[in-house]
Amino acid sequence: MTANSREAQLSAAFVKLADTLVTDFDVVDLLHWLVEECTRILDTEAGGLLLVDAVGELQLIASTSEEAQLVEVLQLAAGEGPCLDCFHTGTAVTVGDMQDNAGKWPKFSAEAIRQGFFSVHATPLRLRGQIIGTMNLFSTHTGELNPADIAVAQALADVATIGILQERTIKSSSIITAQLQHALDSRILIEQAKGVLAATSGMTMNDAFVAIRAHARNNNLTLAKVADGVIARTLDVSTSTSTSTTTSTTTTSK
Template sequence: MVTTSRAERVSAAFVRITDTLVADYDVLGLLHALVEVSVDLLDAAAAGLLLADPHGELQVLASTSERSQLVEILQLRAGAGPCVECYQTGKSVAVEDIHSLNGKWPEFQTAALSQGFRSVHAVPMRVRGKTIGAMGLFGEHPGALTQEDYAIGQALADVATIGILQERTLRESALVNEQLQRALNSRVLIEQAKGVIAHTAGVNMEEAFRRLRDFSRANQKTLHDTALHVINRTLSL
């Protein structure tokens, strides 16, 4: 039987995470890889991950078990818990013994204990001060993560966060390019429509544009659509 060292397992975990960062990669695939390797490396019983949507609302996007998913969902419903606080502050949160919360996060405490969890450690998904979510590592026994485990968990989360932010940037850039191209295409249509109006109405180009613009505003239509109707001769100005 071949055994591997901790260093080899950590290296393999990072390779698995980075291997998901290929062209057109699936964000959910990346997040599931993150929680799976974290559980394996950090001796956790389960892991769940909350990620903020474009509106800043947290959503459960990955988990290693139905138990951890349920606890994360109940945190969201209550609006409070270690992972929610971790996201809000951008700092790790440790609960070494869930029994000893002493009234803090009662909904989370009840849910976690009912699922057999006795400890939880939340790690922020952040890069350069920007926090986009949090990963919760659940244990079946009380206890703390070592500094080394925290460092590994944070490093894994950071790599995944970089990938997600890069994907969002590329998607937003593609959207901007699409909008710019549409604007350029619309400009061509508008110039053509101005020419049609100027020719058929016997007015100059400035007057033609004024008619085009005024009709669009009065009828709550875009200049693009109005120009298209003029060119297709379904609208006469």
């Protein structure tokens, strides 16, 4: 990627974030966009994003591929991995070679390597002292992200975090907790809807999400609303196509 094209992509990403955060926005869609955009700009192959729930546990809310999702789920189930270290410390964690760190996170490292990922970078979603989750970028080759890339990932994550926590003015922590819980509940609906589409139309799970997202964007609906319609069999999204070339390319290329 040339310096000029990278600069253009970064400018476009921050403009998109700014445009999104001045209006009502779908938190789940924003986080999917964030992890997809960081994966693309930073030349990594997959990504996943986790948010903390009402009881302080991390839950997967966005991923660019089923492979990344499997690693994230295993990381949580095993109680180990760079994203958990990142969340507990509030600082980024970069792993240039998973094989060299197999002893530190044996279950996570084994599953990541089995899925074809040999390096990972975890970025905290934080605002001052509050950490609400982590974003994790996976590569199929060894090598740490360079300092410039780490700064880009953190900057985009910081802006998105401000957007999630903003309420135009400061709102109570109970409202913030409710918003995050709503996002996590929406993710469950979306996963169920993806399964319905995969079973009834023969789509892959990735293509099912692309169809749900395209229908939501084309009809100005939230992802949760569309997912609910798919589960109830009141919406047919199997023919929906994305209005965003970047989104569909990023999602389906994984």
